[in-house]
Amino acid sequence: MNTGKTLFAQLMDFLPWSTFARIVSRYDGDRAARVLPCTEQFRAMAFAQLTYRESLRDIEACLSAQAHKLYHIGFRQPVHRSTLADANEIRDWRMYADFAHRLIAQARRLYAGDSLGVDLKEAVYALDSTTIDLCLSVFPWAHFRTSKAAVKMHTRLDLRGNSPSFIHVSNGKMHDVRVLDRLVPEAGAIYVMDRAYVDFARLHALHQAGAFFVTRAKSNLRAHRVYSAPADRDAGIIADQTIALDGARTRHECPIHLRRIRFKDPETGKTLVFLTNQTSLPAATVCDLYKARWQVDLFFKWIKQHLRIKRFYGTSENAVKTQIWIAVSVYVLVAIVRKRLNLEPSLYTMLQVVSVSVFEKLPIQSAFLPGACGFDAAMENNQLNLFTD
Structure with a gap:
């Protein structure tokens, strides 16, 4: 690694810029871009994410303070807030969505060999969404409720490495x-979902595609028992049954037999009922898979805590989605760097170090050596530990 480069420049070197250029060309993103091309727009927004900038004025002020270093990190000219605001407003957000998905695919390959915590070779995904609240008077295009606006980030999280494998940003009503x-x-693959995803026609489509699902049963489920397997009550398994749906509509939407597992959590005493089309796994493993679904909730909490997706630099739909997708790209980039360089610190620690060292000229590996960052381990233990090995 070139020690003459700033930490920010070294991080940016891990991005596949040739791929980014092809995506920009496909959308004609640099058309009439005389001052701030898409690469510099991405760098400016990535800088804002890594250093926790609050506004466009904040971005401009911080970059201006390091004007003599801008050329060396990829900026040909100073970044002005009005220029950056215009770029976020008019340049197609799909460019950054496509680029984020390329990075996601790269991260998935790197984390494919990570332990799942459950003895399975199959891919396991957790599906969920998070709502990002907005002000209706400022973001009228994101209408959610009578007096509220919001966007939703729907995510499929690969539980090997806890990296997103699919993200869709929609309005709050979806x-x-x-x-x-x-x-x-x-x-x-096995898809783990909560009760919001119980639609038997769609679940049957997953089954027909050769995929498996694990979800919670709704309280009004109409079904009858076909067969009961032995249940391990010592493991909290109250019942392990094969069932057929009885609803006039659901039995036609999903004509196959399903597996119903009734589980009593020994820690909370709460009884949970799971539905799945996976019949070969032990009932306890199915319960463990659903428990692992909570990793996606930790993922949402983590990115809301550490990335700038709750305060936006623009008010249009294009500007909001541009910021969200670049935030996702930054998250995945740091995960890629951590894996490629076999770094020990968590993503939380890495982001904290980068936030105060972006313009420091030191090898990227040395910045994250134990003790080099100066963070107390006790401080990190109070944070979400989803991304520690």
């Missing part, structure tokens, strides 16, 4: 289950 229509099911 129901979670509709994202299943946008997914291409992966044969043999």
